[in-house]
Amino acid sequence: MEDSITTIILKNDGSINEIKFNSKSLEKEKDIIKKMKLLSKIKLKKGSDKFNHLHSYEKESYDISLFGFKKGKEKIINKHDLPPPIDNELFFGDILMIKHKSNEFKDYKNFTDKDYEIWYESQFGGFIDLGSDDTSSGSNSYNSSDDEDYVPHKNNEEDDDESVKSNHCDSEEEFNFNETETEDDDDEIEYDEESDNTPELEKELK
Secondary structure, eight states: OOSEEEEEEEOTTSOEEEEEEEOHHHHHOOOHHHHHHHHTTBOOOOOSSOOEEEEEEEOSSEEEEEEEESEEEGGGBOOOOOOTTSTTOOOEEEEEEEEEETTSSOSOBOOOHHHHHHHHHHHTTTOOOTTOTTOSTTSOGGGOTTOTTOOOOOOTTOOTTSEEEOOOOOOOOTTOOOOOOOOOOSSOBOOOTTSSOOOOHHHHHO
């Protein structure tokens, strides 16, 4: 496994950023709560709750796991339309995606924005026509961030300054991701999205 891998962040505005980070410390760490704390150091636009495991899409040889926030203000609702079964869920701030060994959070793999496009289409059975004007829920959401018809779900008595809570259930995954008590640290790791000169997670913890 490479020490440095490329992965993506689904930005809350509907765009996608590639980042590089040192995965060696994640690989060495066996405790899942400590792994979550390492991941929470990555610079993300945050929601109002703690850093969560949101969902894992399972394949035969690998999984794609999503990490982010389930609560936040309406103005930072993530605009990406995610594939089922979480296509009707609300998430807030940025979403981190990690590709790893099936049913085990290790053996991390590169997952670029191009990989994401291919994977996204495969989640819908490969029927998405990217050139069609008729695509709606099947189109890549980061191409529709200016959709003026988008209306987030909220209670009538809530205003723009109140937090909205995701309907996502808090179930444990097969490899025991659960509600870990990760803290939001102010000292976030800065990632250079255009170069490989990114700091190592393990150095941040020393």
